[in-house]
Amino acid sequence: LSVIESAEPDIKAFLRVCPDDALAQADAFDARRAAGDVEGLPELAGVPIAIKDMIVTKGIETTAASKILKGWIPPYDATVITKIKAAGMPILGKTNLDEFAQGSSTEHSAFQTTHNPWNTDCVPGGSGGGSASAVAAFEAPLALGTDTGGSIRQPGALTGTVGVKPTYGAVSRFGAIAMASSLDQIGPVSRTVLDSALLQEVIGGYDRRDSTSIPMDVPHLADAAREGARMDLHGLRVGLLKELGGEGFQPGVEKRFNESVDLLRGMGAEVVEVSCPHLPYSLGAYYIIMPSEVSSNLARYDGMRYGLRVMPPEGVPQTAANMMSYTREAGFGDEVKRRIILGTYALSAGYYDAWYGSAQKVRTLIIRDFAAAFEKVDVLVSPTSPTTAFRFGAKMDDPLAMYMNDVATIPANLAGIPAMSVPAGLSDDGLPVGFQFLAPQKHDEALYRPAAALE
Numbered sequence: 422l423s424v425i426e427s428a429e430p431d432i433k434a435f436l437r438v439c440p441d442d443a444l445a446q447a448d449a450f451d452a453r454r455a456a457g458d459v460e461g462l463p464e465l466a467g468v469p470i471a472i473k474d475m476i477v478t479k480g481i482e483t484t485a486a487s488k489i490l491k492g493w494i495p496p497y498d499a500t501v502i503t504k505i506k507a508a509g510m511p512i513l514g515k516t517n518l519d520e521f522a523q524g525s526s527t528e529h530s531a532f533q534t535t536h537n538p539w540n541t542d543c544v545p546g547g548s549g550g551g552s553a554s555a556v557a558a559f560e561a562p563l564a565l566g567t568d569t570g571g572s573i574r575q576p577g578a579l580t581g582t583v584g585v586k587p588t589y590g591a592v593s594r595f596g597a598i599a600m601a602s603s604l605d606q607i608g609p610v611s612r613t614v615l616d617s618a619l620l621q622e623v624i625g626g627y628d629r630r631d632s633t634s635i636p637m638d639v640p641h642l643a644d645a646a647r648e649g650a651r652m653d654l655h656g657l658r659v660g661l662l663k664e665l666g667g668e669g670f671q672p673g674v675e676k677r678f679n680e681s682v683d684l685l686r687g688m689g690a691e692v693v694e695v696s697c698p699h700l701p702y703s704l705g706a707y708y709i710i711m712p713s714e715v716s717s718n719l720a721r722y723d724g725m726r727y728g729l730r731v732m733p734p735e736g737v738p739q740t741a742a743n744m745m746s747y748t749r750e751a752g753f754g755d756e757v758k759r760r761i762i763l764g765t766y767a768l769s770a771g772y773y774d775a776w777y778g779s780a781q782k783v784r785t786l787i788i789r790d791f792a793a794a795f796e797k798v799d800v801l802v803s804p805t806s807p808t809t810a811f812r813f814g815a816k817m818d819d820p821l822a823m824y825m826n827d828v829a830t831i832p833a834n835l836a837g838i839p840a841m842s843v844p845a846g847l848s849d850d851g852l853p854v855g856f857q858f859l860a861p862q863k864h865d866e867a868l869y870r871p872a873a874a875l876e
C-alpha cells in the first residue's frame with residue numbers, strides 16, 4: 422500500500438485503491454495462519470492482488486472505465502474473485518483500462534491515463550494497461566486482466582511483465598463484464614512465469630455459472646513452470662510463425678525475438694518454421710466479429726438497469742427511448758460508439774452473411790491452421806506486439822494504426838487457444854519487448870515450461 426501511495430501520482434494504474442478491505446483481508450489471513458488453519462490453502466495465500474475494473478467485485482465500485490457504469494456497486498462477486506478471496510489473497514483495488522476493454526493503449530479510459538513505468542511519456546499498452554503498470558511498478562505482485570484480442574499480453578509486452586490468456590473456457594467468465602463473449606478470457610498478470618502459473622491454478626477450473634466453461638481439471642501449471650526453470654528443453658518442438666514477423670514489426674523487436682529463439686535452441690529445443698496461411702486475415706475477421714458481439718453485449722446499458730441515467734432536456738418528449746438515447750450518447754466514449762455502430766452494421770439484415778458470416782468462416786480456417794501446425798510442433802512462437810510502447814497520442818487519431826498493434830495477439834482469441842507473453846529484454850529504444858508462446862487448446866501447461874525456461 423505504501424508503494425502504491427508513492428508510485429500512483431506518476432503511474433495512475435488504479436481507478437480505486439481499497440486499503441481498508443485489503444488490510445482486513447490480510448488480518449483475516451494472518452489470524453488463520455496464527456491459528457494453524459492453513460490446510461488446503463494455495464501457495465499464494467496472503468499475497469495481494471490488483472483487479473482490472475472489467476471484473477465485478479461485490480461492494481466495490483466497478484466501472485469498466487466507462488461513465489455509463491460510474492457509481493455502480495455490484496451486488497455479487499465474479500467467480501475468480503470468490504476464488505481469490507477463498508485463497509486468502511487481499512484485493513488491493515481496481516485497475517484502469519480502455520473503456521469496456523476496447524483499445525490498445527488505455528488512453529480510451531473515461532477517467533484517467535495510465536503511464537508506462539519504463540517511460541512515463543509512453544502508454545502501457547491496453548486495454549489492461551492498469552494491471553500491467555501496477556505489476557511493472559511494483560505496486561502489486563499480481564493482477565488479473567481480461568483478454569479479448571490481446572489485452573493481457575500486449576500490455577505485458579509493453580511493460581515487461583508476464584501476461585497469460587488461458588484456453589477459452591479454462592477460467593470462468595462469470596462476473597467478467599462482457600465485451601465480445603466468444604473471445605473474452607480472464608487471465609493472470611505477474612512478474613514471473615511461476616507466479617502466473619500459481620495464479621491460474623487459483624482462478625481456473627469448471628464453473629457451472631459459465632456455460633462455456635470446460636469441464637476439466639486445472640492442468641499442473643506450476644509443475645510445468647518449475648520444470649521449465651531447469652532450462653532443459655530437449656524434445657520440445659518449437660514452431661516459428663512465418664506470418665507474424667517482417668513487415669510492420671520494429672527491427673528492435675525482431676532482434677530481441679530472434680535472440681530469444683536462439684536461447685530456446687541453446688536449451689535443446691528443435692526450432693522449425695511453420696506457416697498458418699490464414700493468419701493475415703485474423704485482424705479483419707476480428708474487427709467484424711468483435712464489434713458485432715460488442716454491439717449486442719453493450720445493448721444492456723440503457724439507463725434502466727445500471728449506473729448512469731440522463732433524462733432528455735425540456736422540450737424533448739420524456740419517453741423511455743429518448744432517455745436511452747441521451748444516456749448512451751453521454752455515457753459511451755467515441756471508441757465504444759464506433760464499435761457499436763460497426764457491429765450493428767455488420768449484423769444488419771442483408772449484410773449479415775457478407776460480413777459476419779464470412780468472418781466466421783475465416784475464423785474456422787484459422788482454427789484449422791493452428792490444429793495442423795500443432796500436429797508438427799508443441800508450441801508456436803512470435804513477437805507479442807509489433808512495436809514497443811509508443812508515445813501518448815501517437816495512434817489516437819488513427820484507429821487502424823491502433824488496431825494493427827494486435828496482429829500477433831488476436832489469432833489466439835479467434836482460435837480459443839492459450840497464449841502467453843514473457844519479457845524478452847529491451848529494444849534499442851530502452852523499452853521492453855514481449856515474446857509470445859501459443860499452445861494447443863486445453864494444454865496451457867505447454868506454455869509454462871518453455872516460458873519459464875526463457876525468462
Ligand code: GLN
Pocket residue numbers: 522523524525547548567568569570571572573600711827
Ligand atoms: N486491443 C484490442 C481491441 O481493442 C483487444 C482488446 C481486448 O483484448 N480487450 O479490441
